[in-house]
Amino acid sequence: MNDSVTSQDADRTADASPIVRLDRVDKHFGNLHVMQEIDLSVAHGEVVVIIGASGSGKSTLIRCVNGLEPFQSGRIEVDGKTLMPNGASGKSLQAVRTEVGMVFQQFNLFPHLSIRDNVTLAPRKVRGVTRDQANAIADKLLERVGIADQADKYPTQLSGGQQQRVALARALAMEPRLMLFDEPTSALDPEMIGEVLDAMRELANDGMTMMIVTHEMGFAREVADRVVFVHGGQIVEQGPPEQLFDHPRHERTQAFLSRVLKH
Amino acid sequence: MEFNFQFDWQAAIASLPFLLKGLPYTLLISFAGLAIGFLIGILFGLMRIGPTRWLRWPAVVYVEVFRGTPVLVQVLFIFYGLPTLLGGPINALTAGIAAIALNAGAYISEIVRGGVQSIERGQREAGLSLGLSPPQTFRYVIWPQALRRMIPALGNQGIVSIKDTSLFSVIGVGELVRQGQVYIANTFTALEVYFMIALLYLAITLSLSLALSLLERKGLVG
Numbered sequence: 133m134n135d136s137v138t139s140q141d142a143d144r145t146a147d148a149s150p151i152v153r154l155d156r157v158d159k160h161f162g163n164l165h166v167m168q169e170i171d172l173s174v175a176h177g178e179v180v181v182i183i184g185a186s187g188s189g190k191s192t193l194i195r196c197v198n199g200l201e202p203f204q205s206g207r208i209e210v211d212g213k214t215l216m217p218n219g220a221s222g223k224s225l226q227a228v229r230t231e232v233g234m235v236f237q238q239f240n241l242f243p244h245l246s247i248r249d250n251v252t253l254a255p256r257k258v259r260g261v262t263r264d265q266a267n268a269i270a271d272k273l274l275e276r277v278g279i280a281d282q283a284d285k286y287p288t289q290l291s292g293g294q295q296q297r298v299a300l301a302r303a304l305a306m307e308p309r310l311m312l313f314d315e316p317t318s319a320l321d322p323e324m325i326g327e328v329l330d331a332m333r334e335l336a337n338d339g340m341t342m343m344i345v346t347h348e349m350g351f352a353r354e355v356a357d358r359v360v361f362v363h364g365g366q367i368v369e370q371g372p373p374e375q376l377f378d379h380p381r382h383e384r385t386q387a388f389l390s391r392v393l394k395h
Numbered sequence: 396m397e398f399n400f401q402f403d404w405q406a407a408i409a410s411l412p413f414l415l416k417g418l419p420y421t422l423l424i425s426f427a428g429l430a431i432g433f434l435i436g437i438l439f440g441l442m443r444i445g446p447t448r449w450l451r452w453p454a455v456v457y458v459e460v461f462r463g464t465p466v467l468v469q470v471l472f473i474f475y476g477l478p479t480l481l482g483g484p485i486n487a488l489t490a491g492i493a494a495i496a497l498n499a500g501a502y503i504s505e506i507v508r509g510g511v512q513s514i515e516r517g518q519r520e521a522g523l524s525l526g527l528s529p530p531q532t533f534r535y536v537i538w539p540q541a542l543r544r545m546i547p548a549l550g551n552q553g554i555v556s557i558k559d560t561s562l563f564s565v566i567g568v569g570e571l572v573r574q575g576q577v578y579i580a581n582t583f584t585a586l587e588v589y590f591m592i593a594l595l596y597l598a599i600t601l602s603l604s605l606a607l608s609l610l611e612r613k614g615l616v617g
Contacts, residue, residue: 198524199523200520200523200524226526226528229523229524229525229526230525230526231526232524233524233525234520234521234524236517236520236521236524238515238517240515240517240518240520240521241521242518242521242522242536242540243540244539244540244543253525253527253535253536254525254526254527257527257531257535258525258526258527258531299521302525303524303525306525306526312524
């Protein structure tokens with residue numbers, strides 16, 4: 133894990149081309165225009181936090197990056213592979229998914245598998261790693277997210293915060309080049325939010341490229357290299373967290389922030 | 396009215412050796428039919444919800460035809476009707492197994508469809524997001540969970556099909572009911588014999604229920 137992160141760090145200075153590039157990506161749900169010709173690039177090692185009201189299209193945006201949501205026009209490049217509109221990506225779809233990890237709001241752990249097997253399934257079946265090697269990787273990652281002692285349990289036996297950290301370890305086991313987070317703390321009890329954010333913060337400090345949809349504004353301000361505000365399927369404003377949170381230029385951004393920061 | 400009939404336990408016990416000759420047929424038709432029906436059910440159930448659109452309508456037609464007609468008519472059609480088409484007789488045992496397989500298969504394909512569709516969408520998304528291919532996601536993530544949820548309904552169908560085999564006395568398979576009818580024709584002990592037959596069916600279905608509840612409990616650990 134650490135090796136790949138270091139080499140990625142080296143890439144960041146040498147390779148200025150973005151790891152993710154959305155080019156005029158457009159998506160409709162029937163009459164609803166959920167993404168309006170979105171352009172967005174993410175550099176290697178960059179942490180981009182996407183904020184916006186519910187229904188603004190921010191989750192849809194990151195779900196397009198690993199092809200969980202089809203889009204109708206435009207294109208998305210992820211680490212040199214291209215996702216095409218209307219599900220016409222062919223083989224590059226699975227190739228992208230093996231290199232992009234995702235953490236979901238509802239964790240989506242596999243309830244029929246032990247914690248360890250949740251983490252080892254994809255490395256074994258996709259990468260062909262042996263069970264012993266995969267177990268070693270899993271134990272290391274579970275230790276890293278602080279749940280090494282729960283490896284033989286099943287997901288339902290863990291708290292929400294623990295489950296979400298397992299979900300993080302499961303995604304990291306594929307050694308992703310990019311991590312997507314879709315409201316990773318929204319389904320958690322308040323006292324468990326911190327432990328998940330801590331694990332994500334650590335990952336960001338290790339140099340992982342991350343796209344994060346969240347309502348945790350304090351976390352966004354602290355961890356993000358760039359904050360993107362989405363409204364009505366459009367990127368309204370983006371910039372470094374200090375700028376976007378303290379001096380938002382667009383009135384929609386101001387209205388949104390005044391609502392969420394009051395709480 | 397005077398009630399002067401006594402249940403004759405000795406006659407009941409005496410019928411057992413003859414009745415038990417039918418047990419292997421009942422079990423064979425039931426379990427061979429159900430095993431094949433399960434495979435048919437998986438095939439058609441998955442065709443119905445699979446990504447290939449043109450495979451859906453044959454699955455719908457199959458389910459509606461075999462769920463919508465009586466299993467008795469199905470077996471009569473196979474045993475008496477099909478030979479006219481095929482130009483040769485069909486063994487009664489084969490006809491019985493085929494009827495159970497086709498009939499149970501129709502119900503099981505609906506069970507399979509419901510089981511697979513009951514798995515939360517997030518499970519599939521998690522599998523795909525990890526780089527598993529859609530077939531891998533199905534095999535390692537969706538199917539094991541769906542199968543577990545299907546157990547109660549499959550048990551139900553198993554019990555229904557086992558009881559359905561009693562109808563096949565009409566085509567002369569020497570299963571439990573047929574054996575009983577032959578025995579009664581000679582001894583006139585209908586009360587005792589049908590009572591014993593009922594007990595034998597209960598023994599089979601209760602064993603199945605028990606086995607499935609053990610399986611389910613073991614499975615629920617996950």
